[in-house]
Amino acid sequence: MKYHLGLDVGGTNLAAGVVTERYEIISRKSVPSGAGRSLEEIVRAMADVSGAALTAVGLSEADVEYWGIGMPSYINPETGLLVHANCFGWRNVAILDALARHTKLPVVVENDANCAAYGEILAGxxxxxxxxxxxxxxxxxxxxxxxxxxxxxxxxxxxxxxxxxxxxxxxxxxxxxxxxxxxxxxxxxxxxxxxxxxxxxxxxxxxxxxxxxxxxxxxxxxxxxxxxxxxxxxxxxxxxxxxxxxxxxxxxxxxxxxxxxxxxxxxxxxxxxxxxxxxxxxxxxxxxxxxxxxxxxxxxxAKLGNDAGIIGAAMLRPRKQQSIKKRK
Ligand SMILES: [Zn+2]
Missing domain, CATH: 3.30.420.40 (ATPase, nucleotide binding domain)
Structure with a gap:
């Protein structure tokens, strides 16, 4: 069985989950977002809570192919720049670079509302x-x-x-x-x-x-x-x-x-x-x-509540693969 790792970043909580191919969340961990902390601290918390969701069910980064993240913001896929995230007061942050320091996994980032919609379509x-x-x-x-x-x-x-x-x-x-x-x-x-x-x-x-x-x-x-x-x-x-x-x-x-x-x-x-x-x-x-x-x-x-964002983020990859293929 393949596993997927999703993180829903909100102004209040960072909620991570391990999701199966059948869109079931088999492990979830959540911590306060701690808005107001430095970018580095928040990014580390994002990685820690996601890692904790994996280890809680005996998994590690080696068991997933990528890390899907839903963020209340817009990320330019060309530059990898997070253009703005109001809840953290971030503007033009090189978020993908910051995340790469904490994981070996490929990172896929998408707007959180898009992730929620995707989660509801898949499983809600x-x-x-x-x-x-x-x-x-x-x-x-x-x-x-x-x-x-x-x-x-x-x-x-x-x-x-x-x-x-x-x-x-x-x-x-x-x-x-x-x-x-x-x-x-x-x-x-x-x-x-x-x-x-x-x-x-x-x-x-x-x-x-x-x-x-x-x-x-x-x-x-x-x-x-x-x-x-x-x-x-x-x-x-x-x-x-x-x-x-x-x-x-x-x-x-x-x-x-x-x-x-x-x-x-x-x-x-x-x-x-x-x-x-x-x-x-x-x-x-x-x-x-x-x-x-x-x-x-x-x-x-909607049926899934906060789970929609986790499931949607975890399952992002197929869409990205397709869009990259198209661009080539
Ligand atoms: Zn407006």
Whole structure:
């Protein structure tokens, strides 16, 4: 049996796993990312946690062919430069060189949202489909495009950044510096932020949201917004209605371009419950080109949680091999 080694690098945790050919994780290890530490320290931690995942099941680097890593960033495959990773404050870092000092294995790096989408297609919510769009609605909005069961990342690997597609011309400023990105409206952070603004502007304090956050809007969580929405709190209903309008508007663009078979939702917001998912599905047809006549793909919830990123990273190689072959 062949084994694969995958590492999902997040702002909070470095999660490594040993994955079988059947996409089962037989060993996993996780440590805090320790953002704020030096590049060298973090890279060493990445290698250590991955090595620990191997040794926990009696394996070593000799038992895997490569090390697949999903990172919340963009790596230029031509130069090997990590262009930026917000969670670590890294800009133009020679990440592949840094990693090479800690392993003899070939290293394959891919955007983490692409890895999550790939993991879901291989072994999760998308395993019965060949073409999918995945959106991870968390602190940001991660995007992954799967075409014919492969990650689509464009000519230079930077494609599929769906969270940074323009949703509102000249709109709210995004974490990327641009204005009006989908992420500035559809991330969990955006939903909480826009709700806090609305609370600050509201004359009364009769919304359940005030009670939920103990009178401190800064403490308000997305979970509390959805709880209040389920209890039909008018302010929460207004904010969730608005959120679904933005989200389905963004999704309608992706459907119009790619016509995927399915849209997979991951991240914290995707756990808001079935009623929320149904609301999105109801609204999506009306928002999408010819949606009422010919229908739209269904929006379903991701299945693998954090495992998707590990599995996707571990199984990256086939895609890379193919793309290298094509380039020659
Ligand atoms: Zn952006």
């Amino acid at each position: 919510a998308g395993k019965d489909y060949d073409n999918a769009v995945m959106l991870t609605l968390g602190t940001g909005v991660g995007g992954g495009i799967i075409l014919n069961r492969r990650i689509y990342a464009g000519a230079d690997g930077m494609g599929g950044e769906l969270g940074h597609t323009k949703l509102v011309y000249n709109g709210r400023q995004c974490t990327c510096g641009q204005y009006g990105c989908m992420e500035a409206y559809c991330s969990a952070r955006a939903l909480a932020g826009m709700t806090r603004e609305e609370m600050a502007a509201a004359p009364g304090r009769d919304s359940l949201l005030w009670e939920a956050c103990g009178g401190v809007p800064e403490a308000l969580t997305v979970r509390q917004i959805f709880d209040a929405w389920e209890q039909k709190d008018p302010l929460a209903e207004k904010m969730v209605d608005q959120y679904v309008e933005y989200l389905t508007a963004g999704m309608s663009t992706f459907i119009t371009i790619f016509r995927p078979e399915i849209i997979i939702l991951g991240g914290g917001v995707s756990n808001a419950g079935e009623a929320f998912l149904e609301k999105i599905n109801r609204r999506l047809g009306a928002q999408t080109f010819a949606g009422m006549e010919i229908g739209v793909p269904r929006v379903i919830r």
